[in-house]
Amino acid sequence: MGLTCESCGRGVLKKKFNLKCGEEYVIALAGNPNVGKSTVFNELTGLRQHTGNWPGKTVVNARGNYDYKNMKFLLMDLPGTYSLLANSVEEQVARDFICFGKPHATVVVVDATCLERNLNLVLQVMELTDNVVVCVNLIDEAERKGIFIDIRELESELGVPVVATVARDGKGLEELKRRIFNVAVGIQTPSSRKMKYSERVEEAIREIEPKIDKLLKGKLDARWVALRLIDGDKTIVDAIHEHVYYEKAIEIDGRR
Amino acid sequence: MLLSDIKKGMKVKVVSLKSTGLSRRRMMDLGLIPDAEIEVIRKSPLGDPTAYGIKGAQIALRIEEASQIEVEKVERKERE
């Protein structure tokens, strides 16, 4: 096995974050600001956490460990963002981690009191990966406001596991760990619902997606990259150069 | 009417966004989509930026951003 650990395709992660492949499951924690993401993170990892910076960025990075069913999990707390479209350094960090770090599962924490605004990020994450678990937090606050969420219905609409939590009181976190486990280990393979765009956009996607796929060879979701290019997002091209070529360089290194 | 002209306590809804490309997308990511209701929560001492309540979150926008958003008044209804 070379430096890249090609078997799990997590070369970038391993190199940049000094992760051990095959020994632990990597879980990303995403969410809008102020939804209780850090509370979920602290409840799951307790004191087993470190903070630092994201490589080359001034954005704070927290990661922590927990065990579940004798398996080790590494939880990466991503910056709180409304979007993954790289409007800011924080969004870029979150996007690049989900995109190039290839976590075994991404948990999106959402605020039950304003679900609609939070679903924007959920849908964006689901465009990048199928391995998503949605954690609907602040259920107590929502109930106080007379908002009741049909978790099973939301789950069937989104096509990914959905768990209700009151993170501040530790409620629902066992179930969250169980659902994360199922997705990370592959017991459950979610089929996240993809957004359909207007026919004009879908046609443009059909035109460029196969070409992108040929270039990226399955390293990234080609439909998602096509959408970014149609959006006119130049940061994705730079990110692909940085991460995919970086990975290639180590691969070559590893074979020597 | 532009969002930048709205006084504190007034309730409006989005009619259209004048910005294009990624800045338009950024506005939409913040919840500024047609018919979304907005209220002014707080103006900073110099009047810029302003904190708006949009779909359950507080979002600060600068005048340059708020002036790209066309809004109209929402009829006041007793909702509670």
Ligand SMILES: Nc1nc2c(ncn2[C@@H]2O[C@H](COP(=O)(O)OP(=O)(O)O)[C@@H](O)[C@H]2O)c(=O)[nH]1
């Ligand atoms: N009522 C209630 N408050 C919560 C819950 N989860 C977190 N909080 C509180 O919400 C606030 C923001 O939480 P934090 O974890 O810092 O949010 P973050 O910005 O997403 O990391 C804190 O005061 C938490 O104690 C919950 O389930 N219910």
Ligand SMILES: [Mg+2]
């Ligand atoms: Mg936090």
